[in-house]
Amino acid sequence: MRIAFTKCHGSGNDFALIDARADDLAEADWAGIARSLADRAGPVGSDGLLLLTAGDAACAFGMRMFNADGSEAETCLNGLRCVARAGFAALGGDRAAVRLKTSVAQVAMADPLAPGVVTIRETVGPASLDAARWPLIGATQIVEAPVPNLPSARAFTALAMPNPHLVSFVEAVDDAELSALGDVCEAAPDWLPNRANVSFIQQRGGDLFVRTFERGVGLTNACGSAMAAATFAAGLTGRVRFGEPLTVFNAGGLVRAEASADGMVTLCGNATFEWVGSAEIDVARGLAGDLVIERWHNDEIAAWGAAVDQLT
Template sequence: MKLTALKCHGSGNDFLLIDEYTDSLNYSDAERAEMAVRLCDRSEGLGADGILFFQDSKIADGRMRVFNSDGSEASMCGNGLRCVARYACEKLGMKKLRIETMKAVLEVEEMEPLSEGVETYKVEISPVSFRTADLPMKAPNETFINQTLADCSDLPFTAIAVPNPHFIAIVDDADAKKDEQQKLAAYWNGENPYFPDGVNVSFVEALRPQEIFVRTFERGVGFTNACGTAMSASSLVACLQGLASFGEELTVYNPGGKVKCAVHQQEDQYTIDLIGNATYEYKVEMEYQPDGYKVGSRVDFPEEIAAYQQMVNRK
């Protein structure tokens, strides 16, 4: 089977985007999982954090499915959604669309560039829930907000689903105690009594007013350059703890670059805008079979890579 894959990234969180809008691959979920493991392998494959499948939708302008590099399917991916938003807007000739994801139909929109030459898109992050059952998390109370798991760590965490599950702590230095962070995150994503399906774990540092740094262990990936839903959820936690203001844009830095977030509150309901790059790196044609693949032609986009790197260097 001839296949085209577009390598792209949002905040350094990189993906292979495969267009099924017109012609479906008709692959089973098991075959998609196998494809993700094979193509995303950084030692023997093309290398990526996951695959974005862009499909037609009966209820929206398009549909996104996300398979992580370990073969698991994510319910949402904010950085990936920005890449799909750009691809869909360019393909359909529109600046604003609605994209179906696993649990919600979300609005996406082309925005003014964050920096010269950096294609920028805003995506809606919702629904938002603090119910531990929605992560799921096994906890004595219906919510877990700024509390500690005493047998694991003395850091206070907040559990939130957006709808991906997140466990977030405010720390003095998000890059400090990396070994301890790795140990905690790996434990909560292995066999443990709290998170039966694992969880994304983030460590958030307040830098200046309306500026935070987020370091995330992404479920199914490990520590990553960036996780869009983690940056969004971390922005909400920062607002709840008085480190940022609701309704105002805040800058969220991460190992892969930066994004803008705005957290909106209406009574006890929240929505989050995630604004950031959608950068194309290269496009490849390949001959793909279940037992292997062979890459043919490749087209690179060096200007886009350079423009994003220039923005990162200015942070």
Template structure:
């Protein structure tokens, strides 16, 4: 069958976007997993951190399903939601939409450009859950806020929350990023372990200035990525809870793939939601041939390169220079 795909990225977190609406693909979830494993392989396929599947929704403007590069399904993806949000907004001619995800219906709106010539979207990140059963995380009571995790080979203090993807976040000095601590802890928690049996996203956060942080994330199902939208949102919330930043004020969040802005909002009932504001950049559009009967094979039918990455590269270079100055990676 012929399949149309768009290569896109949010903060360098790259995806293949595939619209199933009105198409005769008739994918099963096994088809989606097989296609993801084939196309996201960076050695034998086009390569990506995952595939964003756009489907019809009976209550929103569209539904988004996200399959990670290892074939697992994520409940949400903030960077991916910006890309899907742009795609759906442009497709139906709106600047303000609702997108159904596995655990929540989320608001997406077009925003003023984050940087010259960069399509920018604001996406809602919620719900925010601190109950450890929602990750799940075992052996540490009901909540974990800036505390040591028993069973990990470190005295590091972490905060655990789900948004709704599970996250474990530590605020660290910049010299910690040059070592292997984050890698070792992340690999342990995403293998067979008694603490986070379903795995967890692990982020290390460095305070650059008031209103500016750097976040590096080991993403469950992927590994270290250029950026993770829900991790950047959750990390910003943690810095607000710990007094480094303020709720209701935009925070510049730098990452290995560029930068976004995050605003932490508190509702009257004490719950939180974040606004994740950043790019939704298209790299190319293509048509491939793929047969579910031979899932490991694919062929290019056509490919059209786009030039949006040129503008984003300027933002990336600007962000990298600030990170080098403040974080010394």
């Protein structure tokens, strides 16, 4: 089948975005399309697939997100900003409630982070400290403590945003160590059957740098829900004050963030459209081919590059 999509990113976390409001494909088809478009060895390459879906009585529109391995995530906050932008363009308006897999988020257009950078504000939560619901076997709540069965003596905080996260504050980020711990969780052991995102967080004054091994993807330039989890965890552990804005940096750029004691987190970041195109998808084999790029958004690409140089 031939699939039309927009290539986009939030803070360097990149996706193929499809307007699926009128589509009725089977779950296996969406999983295959995600694997095809996310394949870094293929013509597109991305961290996952975003779907703009139809709304309901409570929400103007919805979002679904499939990881690079075809699994569906509860949410994706960098992707949500891109879907929100597409939803506003399709339906009009500049703010909305959005239906996610297991929750609802609030989104709105915001003042640009930098000239030419389309910026969306998103509010999600509340964060949950009930690790037993993931499930994380052998623990009910973990705050600044080692994770049972994880081969690491580091102190982690376990929370759902609503997808599961293990976050640890470190002096320096070690990608090899993070990848090794991420691989343990990615194997879906008996004590963590639904896997988890694993992040190392480096405090930089009143700001944070977050590096994440994302469930179903691996090391990413950015993970929006991990940045939200890190912001809340920093407040929970007294590293920052709840209610005070901060900047969360990552390999792909940055977002502005703020968490409150009730578990709600607001992120403000870019929703950059890079190009619009289409590709032939072999769903069964998880392969994409015959990519046609119809329009480049060169001005947005340049604006984001300038913003990263200026702000990071």
